[in-house]
Amino acid sequence: MTEEEFQQHWDRDKLAYDAWGGVVVATICTELKKAGKSIDVFLKIPPKHRVKGEQSLIDKAFYRPDKSYTDPYNEIEDKVGARFVVLLIEDIKLIDDIIKRSELWTFDACKHFDEDKEREPLLFTYQSVHFILRPKKALNVGGCNITTEIPCEVQIRTLLQHAHAELTHDAIYKAKRAVKPSVHRTVAKSMALIETTDGFFNEVSHQLNHGPVEELGIVSKLDAIYFSSTKIKPNTQKSILTILDEFEDLVNDTLIDSIESYINKTPEIAEIIQEKYSDSALYKQSTVLLLYWMLKRKKRKLLDSWPFDKSILIPLANDIGVSMRDDH
Amino acid sequence: MQLLKLNIDKIIIHQVYQRDADGHRVKPMQTHDYTNFAPAAMETFKQRIVEALGESSKAVEMEIVNQDLTSVSHLVNHSIDEDRVTFAVSSYDFAVKLSDSQLSRGIPGGIVVIFTGTVGRSANKFLGIIKAETHSAYEAEKDSQTGEISLKYVEEVLLTPSSKLYKTAAFFEKANSDPQSKDLNDKWLVMVSDSQIGKTDGKAAAKYFYYSFLGFGYPQTSARTTKQFYDETKKFIKALEVDESQKSDYINALTTYLKVDTSSTISTADFASKYFDQDTQDEFAGYMDDAGLPTASFTKDIEYISSSLKFRKVSFSKNIKISAPSDSFKSLISMSTIDGDIGKSGLPEEWTQVIIKDKIVKQE
Numbered sequence: 001m002t003e004e005e006f007q008q009h010w011d012r013d014k015l016a017y018d019a020w021g022g023v024v025v026a027t028i029c030t031e032l033k034k035a036g037k038s039i040d041v042f043l044k045i046p047p048k049h050r051v052k053g054e055q056s057l058i059d060k061a062f063y064r065p066d067k068s069y070t071d072p073y074n075e076i077e078d079k080v081g082a083r084f085v086v087l088l089i090e091d092i093k094l095i096d097d098i099i100k101r102s103e104l105w106t107f108d109a110c111k112h113f114d115e116d117k118e119r120e121p122l123l124f125t126y127q128s129v130h131f132i133l134r135p136k137k138a139l140n141v142g143g144c145n146i147t148t149e150i151p152c153e154v155q156i157r158t159l160l161q162h163a164h165a166e167l168t169h170d171a172i173y174k175a176k177r178a179v180k181p182s183v184h185r186t187v188a189k190s191m192a193l194i195e196t197t198d199g200f201f202n203e204v205s206h207q208l209n210h211g212p213v214e215e216l217g218i219v220s221k222l223d224a225i226y227f228s229s230t231k232i233k234p235n236t237q238k239s240i241l242t243i244l245d246e247f248e249d250l251v252n253d254t255l256i257d258s259i260e261s262y263i264n265k266t267p268e269i270a271e272i273i274q275e276k277y278s279d280s281a282l283y284k285q286s287t288v289l290l291l292y293w294m295l296k297r298k299k300r301k302l303l304d305s306w307p308f309d310k311s312i313l314i315p316l317a318n319d320i321g322v323s324m325r326d327d328h
Numbered sequence: 329m330q331l332l333k334l335n336i337d338k339i340i341i342h343q344v345y346q347r348d349a350d351g352h353r354v355k356p357m358q359t360h361d362y363t364n365f366a367p368a369a370m371e372t373f374k375q376r377i378v379e380a381l382g383e384s385s386k387a388v389e390m391e392i393v394n395q396d397l398t399s400v401s402h403l404v405n406h407s408i409d410e411d412r413v414t415f416a417v418s419s420y421d422f423a424v425k426l427s428d429s430q431l432s433r434g435i436p437g438g439i440v441v442i443f444t445g446t447v448g449r450s451a452n453k454f455l456g457i458i459k460a461e462t463h464s465a466y467e468a469e470k471d472s473q474t475g476e477i478s479l480k481y482v483e484e485v486l487l488t489p490s491s492k493l494y495k496t497a498a499f500f501e502k503a504n505s506d507p508q509s510k511d512l513n514d515k516w517l518v519m520v521s522d523s524q525i526g527k528t529d530g531k532a533a534a535k536y537f538y539y540s541f542l543g544f545g546y547p548q549t550s551a552r553t554t555k556q557f558y559d560e561t562k563k564f565i566k567a568l569e570v571d572e573s574q575k576s577d578y579i580n581a582l583t584t585y586l587k588v589d590t591s592s593t594i595s596t597a598d599f600a601s602k603y604f605d606q607d608t609q610d611e612f613a614g615y616m617d618d619a620g621l622p623t624a625s626f627t628k629d630i631e632y633i634s635s636s637l638k639f640r641k642v643s644f645s646k647n648i649k650i651s652a653p654s655d656s657f658k659s660l661i662s663m664s665t666i667d668g669d670i671g672k673s674g675l676p677e678e679w680t681q682v683i684i685k686d687k688i689v690k691q692e
Contacts, residue, residue: 266332267449268332268333268448268449271333271449272332296383297610297614299610300600300601300607300609300610300613301606304606314371314375315371317375317378318371318374318375319333319334320331320332320383321330321331321332321334321381321382321383321447322382322383322384323378323379323380323382323383323384323385324378325379325385325489325491
């Protein structure tokens with residue numbers, strides 16, 4: 001293929017590549033939202049696709065000393081690309097799963113840092129996860145025909161891996177002059193440090209987010225009881241974790257059953273919540289069920305160790321007719 | 329009393345006075361308008377009612393004894409369904425009745441709060457009466473300039489958290505009562521909360537309220553409830569995961585609570601807070617509730633258990649028994665669990681060390 005032919009092909013296909021990049025990003029974002037993630041929080045860099053500039057494409061196809069293609073047009077698979085940058089190694093897994101599960105495309109898992117580590121255990125270099133996605137069936141998006149031949153490269157990496165890539169991509173790989181060994185060494189050292197730090201980040205996140213409350217799924221189960229009894233979707237806030245943390249010794253596999261049986265036995269509670277829903281934020285959260293149950297069954301403990309202002313409990317105690325007096 | 333979904337629709341107050349220097353009755357002051365509380369004030373009012381009559385309160389269930397046409401119960405029975413205008417007038421009759429019942433000059437004046445509303449899913453009606461004595465207190469006043477606080481003397485305040493200063497009674501309409509029945513006890517469940525009721529010497533001080541004014545008496549079921557309390561508490565203690573000598577201490581405590589303690593009312597919460605730790609208190613409350621014991625208080629009557637209370641017995645597996653009058657058992661016998669010889673399991677057997685602080689006087 002001559003440079004001219006390459007250019008003609010590209011002029012013809014460019015819009016289809018652009019459209020396919022858009023579909024890929026939108027699909028992954030939709031799935032992330034379904035998994036309960038807020039895009040703004042979960043992705044550390046706003047997700048978007050990018051079509052390669054014409055010059056850099058031709059440069060890559062015909063003027064790279066280290067690469068020679070027999071069929072450059074089809075062999076260059078990153079003509080359109082999208083990048084997802086997350087905080088933690090374990091977050092990568094979520095996007096990885098989304099890509100592998102989707103029925104929209106076929107995927108070619110062409111790079112994964114875990115496999116790189118297996119293959120080259122002594123090497124500390126660029127880490128990322130790359131997929132090449134092609135439509136399973138031809139699509140028509142906005143009048144643009146996307147054939148099953150059109151690839152899109154997706155890169156997924158942590159914020160720290162991304163920082164490394166940003167530094168090395170332009171400064172090292174595209175360096176005009178030969179790079180000194182000491183610079184390579186320093187870059188490799190920083191990758192080793194990044195891998196170590198990513199590991200620590202994961203460990204910290206694990207220790208913060210994994211305890212009996214998470215393992216037993218207490219909050220989501222309370223939410224489910226709230227919904228099934230009141231028919232209202234709860235809006236439970238993080239303060240429930242402070243409460244559960246304070247009463248840690250109550251958190252075990254019988255807690256939810258005990259609360260559920262109390263709520264089922266006391267249908268008035270669902271009615272009270274429905275009636276007082278707009279009275280205060282507490283009634284909108286499944287936390288209220290835990291508190292009613294504690295007022296009824298663990299009152300002594302609740303009153304002795306309640307981490308917030310006790311006046312919050314007064315309306316709840318009044319709702320179920322439990323005296324909060326301490327003077328026995 | 330289960331006060332789930334407590335809803336209050338009418339509140340009206342009247343004023344009653346102490347008898348004058350010559351012992352003559354002073355006519356109560358009538359109020360014609362209902363009291364309308366703002367939401368926060370209403371929540372506090374509900375809180376007072378729940379504290380007085382709700383779960384783990386000191387309220388006791390009583391029985392309507394006086395059912396005359398002029399009795400308070402009769403007044404409740406016919407005024408509960410009146411419209412707002414008529415009820416505002418008849419509510420004054422309660423103040424008059426109370427004033428008539430306050431025969432002694434020692435009984436202070438105060439206000440009478442008459443309120444009605446509903447409880448529970450099926451919105452059963454109730455009527456409540458509070459007699460609140462006024463007392464003096466201070467109000468914190470903030471200087472708007474400096475932000476400093478000074479105290480302003482307030483001569484008459486009432487319905488403060490101290491329950492010693494008010495007496496509460498309530499008539500709760502029973503669900504599915506027989507409309508043909510002439511006995512008002514079939515239609516109304518009545519509760520009284522009065523800090524003086526439980527005291528040994530307080531019965532007389534409380535009597536003008538529950539008996540002269542309300543026409544109530546102690547329920548005949550007290551002895552049965554007391555026995556049930558005794559039996560269930562013993563069962564609970566036996567099942568506790570503590571060593572035997574600790575259980576023995578708890579049973580001694582139960583005996584003391586029922587036999588020696590001078591209070592004329594008992595309650596699960598009261599017993600638990602005196603003798604159990606925090607976790608056991610909660611567990612005990614749940615256990616007794618499930619066993620059907622009243623969640624508030626009830627009057628003590630040890631008729632059915634007096635013989636059980638007289639003697640304390642402890643049995644061992646090989647037909648060894650120790651029995652003693654409960655007072656002596658508590659003061660003269662101490663038991664502790666100790667490690668014995670190594671048993672078949674390879675672990676020390678559990679032995680009991682008994683000390684009897686007395687000499688042997690007779691052997692057979």
